[in-house]
Amino acid sequence: MTVPTVPPGAVPSVAIENSDARYGVHRIYCVGRNYAEHAREMGGDPRSEPPFFFMKPADALIESGHPVPYPARTADFQYEVELVVALGSGGRRIAAEEADRHVFGYAVGIDFTRRDLQAAAKGTGRPWDVAKGFDASAGIGAIRPVAAGPPAAGASIWLKHNGALRQSAHLSDLTWTVQEIVAELSTYFSLAAGDLIYTGTPAGVGPLVPGDTVEAGVDGLAPITFTVGAAL
Ligand code: MN
Helix, strand or coil, X not given: CCCCCCCCCCCCEXXXXXXXXXXXXXXXXXXXXXXXXXXXXXXXXXXXXXXXXXXXXXXXXXXXXXXXXXXXXXCCEXXXXXXXXXXXXXXXXXXXXXXXXXXXXXXXXXXXXXXXXXXXXXXXXXXXXXXXXXXXCEEEXXXXXXXHCCCCCCCEEEEEECCEEEEEEEHHHECCCHHHHHHHHHHHCCECCXXXXXXXXXXXXXXXXXXXXXXXEECCCCCEEEEXXXXX
């Protein structure tokens, strides 16, 4: 058996808008229910409890324009458009008031989900990894540095499935703000440069089949497009 070695620069990375440089990814954190309407459609009550988190492997990233393979072991593969925060620095127990100075930029992402496996995990109290952390489960577009202008507080966030608008909300609808999310997450983990945070999805999630197209965006950020490939 050979020793697994790490070539220089061989970490997952994401395009940076208007730059040849790429953003090296450390970890991918995701927030559960974070829009009131989606929390209600999933049977929850917003802000009744603090935000909760799960993770995807850094190499689950798939950049806009690449075909997303339809994953194995599911009959209910779904999209969730999300605002993604890209940290430029980190720390522990970051105060919400200090969170913005750790944000390098923002991107549009899709938290691809095996909804049937997630429902089964919820029912049995098992982990979400197979439902959320599978190959190519973290769709993402180019990161727009904050220095180039962050999305407006009331920016719209949307997703079209085969051209039909399915998700439409505003960042002001976030149950927990980006700053509150960074603060809470940093009480559990040492946050670091290269950490991406998927901030949760609004209402309107739905299933995909091979051949489908999803387009998604947040006002002020590069829109993203994915086609769903053949089943793995
Ligand atoms: Mn999500």
